[in-house]
Each structure stands twice: as structure tokens, then as C-alpha cells.
Amino acid sequence: xxxxxxxxxxxxxxxxxxxxxxxxxxxxxxxxxxxxxxxxxxxxxxxxxxxxxxxxxxxxxxxxxxxxxxxxxxxxxxxxxxxxxxxxxxxxxxxxxxxxxxxxxxxxxxxxxxxxxxxxxxxxxxxxxxxxxxxxxxxxxxxxxxxxxxxxxxxxxxxxxxxxxxxxxxxxxxxxxxxxxxxxxxxxxxxxxxxxxxxxxxxxxxxxxxxxxxxxxxxxxxxxxxxxxxxxxxxxxxxxxxxxxxxxxxxxxxxxxxxxxxxxxxxxxxxxxxxxxxxxxxxxxxxxxxxxxxxxxxxxxxxxxxxxxxxxxxxxxxxxxxxxxxxxxxxxxxxxxxxxxxxxxxxxxxxxxxxxxxxxxxxxxxxxxxxxxxxxxxxxxxxxxxxxxxxxxxxxxxxxxxxxxxxxxxxxxxxxxxxxxxxxxxxxxxxxxxxxxxxxxxxxxxxxxxxxxxxxxxxxxxxxxxxxxxxx
Numbered sequence: 001x002x003x004x005x006x007x008x009x010x011x012x013x014x015x016x017x018x019x020x021x022x023x024x025x026x027x028x029x030x031x032x033x034x035x036x037x038x039x040x041x042x043x044x045x046x047x048x049x050x051x052x053x054x055x056x057x058x059x060x061x062x063x064x065x066x067x068x069x070x071x072x073x074x075x076x077x078x079x080x081x082x083x084x085x086x087x088x089x090x091x092x093x094x095x096x097x098x099x100x101x102x103x104x105x106x107x108x109x110x111x112x113x114x115x116x117x118x119x120x121x122x123x124x125x126x127x128x129x130x131x132x133x134x135x136x137x138x139x140x141x142x143x144x145x146x147x148x149x150x151x152x153x154x155x156x157x158x159x160x161x162x163x164x165x166x167x168x169x170x171x172x173x174x175x176x177x178x179x180x181x182x183x184x185x186x187x188x189x190x191x192x193x194x195x196x197x198x199x200x201x202x203x204x205x206x207x208x209x210x211x212x213x214x215x216x217x218x219x220x221x222x223x224x225x226x227x228x229x230x231x232x233x234x235x236x237x238x239x240x241x242x243x244x245x246x247x248x249x250x251x252x253x254x255x256x257x258x259x260x261x262x263x264x265x266x267x268x269x270x271x272x273x274x275x276x277x278x279x280x281x282x283x284x285x286x287x288x289x290x291x292x293x294x295x296x297x298x299x300x301x302x303x304x305x306x307x308x309x310x311x312x313x314x315x316x317x318x319x320x321x322x323x324x325x326x327x328x329x330x331x332x333x334x335x336x337x338x339x340x341x342x343x344x345x346x347x348x349x350x351x352x353x354x355x356x357x358x359x360x361x362x363x364x365x366x367x368x369x370x371x372x373x374x375x376x377x378x379x380x381x382x383x384x385x386x387x388x389x390x391x392x393x394x395x396x397x398x399x400x401x402x403x404x405x406x407x408x409x410x411x412x413x414x415x416x417x418x419x420x421x422x423x424x425x426x427x428x429x430x431x432x433x434x435x436x437x438x439x440x441x442x443x444x445x446x447x448x449x450x451x452x453x454x455x456x457x458x459x460x461x462x463x464x465x466x467x468x469x470x471x472x
Contacts, residue, residue: 002110014110014120025111031118031249035127038245041238042130046073046137048234052289053141053338054437055227058220060427061145062227062437068152069137075156076133081105084132085125087165089114089173114174116248127245128168131188135164138196139402141338142203146210146424147417149432154415155405163199163401167191167394178390184359184372184383186257187246189301189351190394197345198395200336202402206410207417209335211424225285232289236265239296243303253366257303260311261296267312268295271319290343294322297347302355305372310358317354322347349391356387 003015003022012027050069054062076084086102091114102108105125113124136156143152168191170176171183178185185191212218222228243261247254272291276284298318299311306314325342329335336342359375373380409415423431430436 004110012120016111025117027118027120028249031251032120032123034250034254035119035123035245035248038241039127039130041241041245042127042134043073043238044234045238045242046070046130046134048231048238049134049137049141050231051227051234052231052293053144055224055229055231056222056286056338057144058427059223059437060429062223062429063433063435064149064428065141065144066437067433068140068149071149071153072137072140072156073133075153076136076160077129079157079160080125080129080132084160084165085128087161088132088168089125089128091175113248115172118249124248127248128172131192131242132160132164132168135188135192135196136160136199138192138340138344139199139203141340142200142336143207143417144337145428146207146419147428148419148423149428151409151415151417155409155417158405158409159199159402162405163195163398164191167195167397170393171390178386178393181386181389182373182383183386183390184305184355184375185301185352185390186304186355187243187300189297189348189355190390193297193300193344193348193351194391194394195398197341197343197348198398199402200338200340201334201345202399203406204329204334204336204341206403206406207335210337211421213335222286228286228289232292236262236292236296239265243300247304247367249367251367253304253364253370256308256363256366259308260303260306260314261299263308263311264295264299264315264318265292266295267315268292268298268319269315271295271316272323275320275323290339291319291323294318294343294347297322297344298351298354301348301351302359304370305355305359305364305375307358307360307363310354313358314351314354318347318350321350345395349395352387352391353384356384359383 003017005013007013007026010029012029012032014025014027016023016025047066047069050066054065057065081104083100083103085105085108086100090099090101108121108125110120110122113119113121115124115128136159139159140152140156170178171185171191173179210218239261240258244254244258247257269288269292272294273284273288276282276287295315295318298314302310302314322343325346326339328342355375357376359372359377361372361374361378364370364372373383375383406417409417419428419431
């Protein structure tokens with residue numbers, strides 16, 4: 001029987017009987033409800049990423065990204081139960097990968113969480129699970145259109161264990177080195193965005209370029225802009241739980257985090273769209289959505305520390321610099337098909353730096369509990385050095401470890417990720433799933449075979465489904 005009861009106001013009481021005399025801890029049901037609601041909000045972000053990525057790709061690879069979003073939730077949910085939560089948030093966090101005190105979630109129930117004494121450990125555990133699930137989903141967009149689905153599930157489990165969990169540990173575990181130094185990362189600038197964006201870069205380098213890279217064959221427009229908008233809606237909606245829920249209580253700090261989150265996304269979307277307008281004189285929905293995501297990424301680490309005026313700058317800088325960063329792949333020669341490095345790694349670094357500059361002790365204190373020295377606005381100048389060290393560590397660790405994981409899998413039979421040219425031509429949906437995102441694709445094959453033809457331009461004479469530009 002769990003040592004819980006309720007007081008006269010309906011608040012949950014837990015008694016720690018492992019100490020003498022037994023200690024009483026009181027939890028506010030409203031705080032628990034807000035964190036659990038935020039958990040559901042962050043969950044919807046994972047398929048949101050799937051729809052966002054799917055819409056940007058060609059039709060023959062559209063279903064695989066939505067499928068991977070659901071598979072990632074499933075794989076990471078098991079990994080988090082098995083040892084992920086223990087590795088990231090056990091009291092042994094000062095050691096590499098913490099320890100396995102909470103293996104199989106043993107002992108994770110009503111005791112105060114390591115993240116906050118205001119919520120029980122089991123509530124904090126399921127909330128943090130959603131962060132652990134969305135991070136590899138952001139990263140595996142780097143596999144788009146040229147990797148097998150089966151080995152990707154193994155990659156997600158291993159990457160979560162060796163990359164995400166250690167970075168989450170050093171950032172959010174009170175025993176982690178960055179947390180001890182005083183790093184301010186409210187909702188995941190380094191653990192979520194820098195780690196996933198850099199992993200996508202490592203994946204792109206490992207896989208090499210898609211077939212036809214640099215030619216008209218890949219000069220296609222997103223096959224379904226509606227999916228891009230829908231994915232953005234899910235992400236923007238869920239980000240209120242992502243940032244607002246990170247207050248771990250229903251208080252003024254959570255409300256402030258929601259305000260700056262929405263503001264940064266709005267300014268980021270408008271900024272990116274206007275930068276694109278100067279080139280094509282078109283009001284791009286994809287440009288607006290890309291900028292909104294960049295603004296959300298940048299405000300993530302600072303959402304519980306900065307005021308509303310600063311959020312405008314977060315959105316503008318992210319919408320500008322992330323937009324320009326999409327050109328890096330052409331200079332460096334890697335094929336990041338979804339610009340994940342530009343949006344998430346660059347956006348995460350922008351957010352970390354701006355948080356160091358604009359974090360305020362007064363804003364952090366909106367919850368009535370948190371005390372920090374602040375950033376440059378509060379004349380705490382060492383904060384920038386701490387955040388630069390944290391950002392550089394996240395970039396370096398994620399890139400190196402991801403590359404090691406990929407090359408080890410490369411030499412294990414059955415786990416090689418790169419597809420052959422024929423599979424790439426046919427598309428991942430048909431080759432690995434035997435299913436399509438749209439029924440009419442299969443119907444076209446039966447009723448309109450003339451739409452598809454043999455392409456004599458292919459060196460090996462393989463059959464390629466040639467579809468009109470912008471819908472393939």
C-alpha cells in the first residue's frame with residue numbers, strides 16, 4: 001500500500017517512512033494535472049514532426065515518416081521504462097550515464113522527483129519520456145528517403161541510450177556537470193535540439209547524398225504543403241506543454257513560458273517568410289512554418305527565464321539565422337534533406353546564447369521558488385561562457401557518438417541503414433512497407449500505367465516512376 005492520503009483541501013499527501021521521523025510531502029493536484037496535461041501536449045508533437053517531415057518529402061516516401069513518428073514513441077517508451085529514466089535522472093548522475101537505481105522504473109512512484117519537489121517522481125518520469133521520444137524523431141529526419149526502416153528502430157534505442165540520456169543527465173539532473181555549473185536550459189536547447197540537429201548532420205554525412213543530388217531530379221517542391229501546416233499546428237500547439245509544462249507547476253512562470261513561446265514562434269514565422277519573400281515575391285506557407293519552428297526551437301532553453309520583449313529578439317534571430325543556415329549544406333556538401341541541422345542545432349545554439357544574455361532572476365522567480373543569478377541583463381557575465389561550453393559539448397558529443405553508432409551498425413549484418421539505388425528509386429514506402437500514404441497512388445498503377453514509364457536514362461536500366469515535379 002502506498003503511503004498516500006489527502007488533506008482537507010484535497011491535496012495529495014505522501015509520507016516518507018524511510019526516514020525517522022517520517023516526513024510528509026504535499027502535492028497540489030493542480031500542479032500534477034498541469035504536468036500530465038502537458039505530457040499529452042508533448043506527445044502530439046511527435047506525430048506532428050512526422051507530418052511536418054512527410055509533407056516536405058516526395059510522395060513515394062511520405063508514409064514512412066509518419067510511421068516512424070509512431071514507432072519512435074513505442075521504442076523510446078520501452079527504452080525509458082527499461083533504463084532510460086534511470087540513466088538520465090537517478091541520483092548517480094555525477095557518473096557517466098548515472099546508474100540503474102530506477103531500472104524498470106523500480107521505486108519510481110510517489111516520492112518527490114529529482115526535477116522538482118512539487119510533483120511526484122512518476123509524474124516527472126512520464127513527462128520527461130515525451131522529451132526523450134521527440135528528440136530521436138527530430139534526428140531521424142536525416143535518414144529521409146535513403147534508409148531502411150527496420151535498422152532505424154535499433155538506432156533509436158541505441159541513440160537514446162548513448163546520446164540523449166547522457167546529455168539530459170548533464171543538463172537536468174541536479175548532479176550533472178552543466179547543472180552544477182549553473183547552466184540555464186529550461187526545456188531542452190541542448191538535450192533536445194542541439195543533440196538532434198547535430199545527429200541529423202552526422203546521419204547526412206554518413207549516408208551520403210541522395211540519388212540525383214544537385215540535379216533537377218531533386219529540385220522538387222514539398223509534395224503536401226497541407227501536411228507541413230498540419231505538422232506545424234501540432235508542434236506549435238504541443239509546445240505550450242513542452243515549455244509551459246517545464247515549470248512543473250501551474251503557476252505564473254508556466255504562464256510566462258507560454259506567452260514567450262507563442263510570441264517567439266509568431267515573430268520567427270513572419271521573419272523567415274519575409275526573408276523568403278525578398279527572393280521569390282511569394283508568401284510562402286512553408287517559409288512561415290519553418291520560421292515558426294525555428295522560433296520555437298530558439299525560445300525553448302530561455303522560456304522560463306526571459307521576458308516578453310526578449311522573445312521578440314529570439315524569434316527574429318532564429319527566423320533570420322536559421323534561414324541563412326539552410327545554405328550551409330551547399331557550402332559543406334552534405335545532403336540534409338529537411339534542413340534539420342539548420343533549424344534545430346543552429347536554433348538551439350541561438351537560444352542558448354540569447355538565454356545567457358537575457359535571462360532574468362525576476363522572471364525565473366515568477367514561480368516564487370526559483371533563484372538564479374540571471375544572465376547579462378543581471379550583470380552575471382560568466383553565464384555566457386557556461387552556455388557556450390554546454391552548446392559546444394552537445395554539438396561535439398552528439399556528432400561523434402552518432403557517427404560511431406552509425407558505423408558500428410554499418411558492419412553488423414542486417415543493420416546497415418543505407419538503401420541501394422533501386423530502393424531509393426522505388427521509394428521507402430513501397431520497398432520497406434508495401435503501403436502508400438495515398439490510396440490513389442496504387443490506383444494509378446492499375447488504371448493509368450501510361451503515367452509510369454521506363455527511363456532509358458538510368459545507367460542500369462531500372463524502372464523509375466517518373467511523376468510530375470512537385471508531386472513525386
